[in-house]
Amino acid sequence: MVYHATLPRNETGIETVLGVLKQQFGERFQTGQAIREQHGHTTTWIENQPPDAVVFVADTQEVSDVVAACAQHRVPVIAYGTGTSLEGHVNAPAGGICIDVSQMDKVLEVNAGDLDCRVQPGVTRMALNTHLRDQGLFFPIDPGADASLGGMAATRASGTNAVRYGTMKDNVLAVEAVMPDGKIIRTGTRARKSSAGYDLTRLLVGSEGTLGIITEITLKLQGIPEAISSASCSFPTVDAACQTVMAVIQYGLPVARIELLDAATVGAVNAYSKLDLPETPLLLLEFHGTEAGVVEQAEIFGALAEDHGGQGYAATTTTEERNQLWQARHDAYWAMLQVRPGAKAIATDVCVPISRLADCVGAAQGKADELGLVALIVGHAGDGNFHVTLLVDMENAEELESATLFVGWLNEVAIKMDGTCTGEHGIGQGKKKYLVQELGGATDVMSAVKRALDPKGIMNPGKILSPDD
Incomplete structure (x- = not known):
């Protein structure tokens, strides 16, 4: 199935840029078929559209150099982190240059007292949390895949903890980005709030690389909770499970995670992860807080679940059992x-x-x-x-x-x-077509922003908006 419009290739511009970048980057400039297809691949059914070359960059200035060269010759630029996106984000429908930021993988600064940090875009969420663990801190956004934080910011990622901690838009304080002309900008500071001008941070977070390439992110952090409790509860129907979720939210119970699995998924998870959960609709939960607090939250949930036919409710605070439960949830795709x-x-x-x-x-x-x-x-x-x-x-x-x-x-x-x-x-x-159905005329405003910031249309073309919008 093809979702995208056909974009024209700029053969002359691409050939020129390939020569320029090969000379500058040497072995970090790759044009092999396999590596190009790898960088056009996503976990999706959309056809693979590889770039003409992949450049492995080491710092912000190199990103700027690549973008500036591409801007001069009207050649598309596509950023790549770990390639876990699902809607063809890293495809190159008009060819061009893929900028692989995976080697920009440093945690630049951690300010434990202010609960924030500054990272390069190639740092993955698991690597960041490993780095933070000894300081009693963690970054809560958990999309399941070990995605790069640059990619998570670019796609406004979410995940299992969003019900308590929000999404990437709620946890990014500022970004550094390379704009379509190669200029480097910073959108904010470490201050927790600001009324200074347009909110460019929120504009770039979720822009999917169509307005600029994020080269540094300032993130909010959280303290690792004193206690964590996980729980599971089975229900006779999906409707009963969903009604319980509504009751939990309306009650104001501060759950950190509340995940729904239908009966078929539970069966798949049991087989793959060697569990023995009842193969009926299931809720998986996690509570964060004090020792007494998580016990109280678990008890309240148990009562709410019972009101809606919940059965087999079980809670645990042991690390091994919690990890087994959530690893099974994260492995659901493979299951x-x-x-x-x-x-x-x-x-x-x-x-x-x-x-x-x-x-x-x-x-x-x-x-x-x-x-x-x-x-x-x-x-x-x-x-x-x-x-x-x-x-x-x-x-x-x-x-x-x-x-x-x-x-x-x-x-x-x-x-x-x-x-x-x-x-x-x-x-x-x-x-793309559903975005128009959802937002209507607001997509015209998005198109105006795109044209203003990227008049040559080189930044990840063919994504979010059609090329002729």
Whole structure:
């Protein structure tokens, strides 16, 4: 399936830039087919569109040099971190240069007293938390994959902890970025609030590399809680589980995580992670606080769950058991793949108001059954965000057509429920038309911003907005 418009290649400009960058970067400039395809690959069903070359940069100035050369010759520039995006974000539909920032992987500064740090974009979330652990701090945004923090900022990532700690937009204080002409800017300071001018930090966070390339991020940190408790609870139906989530949020219970797995996903997780959870809809939870606080939170949740038919409720504070439970949740994608060996996983996400979560999940299950699709559901239920993974035989044209129909249908249903076509995967190539349905004329304003900042259209073209918008 092709989601994107065809973009013209600038053959002369690309050839010129290839010569310039090869001379400057030597062995850090690569044009081999395999490495180019690797940098066009994402965990997606969108076709691979490799760049013409990959440049491994070491610092902000080198990023600026590459962008400036590309701007001079109107050559596309695509930033690359770890390649875990799901909507074709790192594809190069018009060719061009991929800037790989994975070697920009230093934690530059940690200010423990102020609960903040400054990192390069190639630092991954797990590497940062390993670095912080001895100081009693952690960075809470957890999208599951060990994504780079630059990529997480660029796509406004979220994850399992969002219900308590928010998303990347809530946890980035400032960024340094290279703009489309090669100029280097900084959007803010370490101050926790500011009324100084336009909020350029929020403009660049979530811009998916279409307005600039993030080369440094200043992040908020959290203290590692005194106590952490995890829990699981099974329910007779998805609706009962979702009603419990609504009750938890309305009660004001400060859960750190509250994840939904449908029965099929629980079965897959059991098989893959060697667990014995009841194969009915499941909620996984985590509570952060004091020793007494997490016990109280767990007890309150247990009572709320019982009111909605919850069964088999179990809580634990042991590190080993907690890690096993959450590792199984993070391995859910790989577990799903084992349900239908040889099939391609097509993952999509939407987000709706919590009061509509049960309706949307139930409708998604019904539509998948109607179309004869193998569909598994997991969700960050505490903020109304859920993911559907379809397991599809890509050689079966009828099945692929049904999957395409389902993805479009789900996006439209979420929008009709006053939700969004993507809670955290982003727009990329895959969801451009749904962005227009969701925001209407606001996309004209986005296009105006894009043209003003990137008049040559070189920054990750073909993503978020169509090239002729």
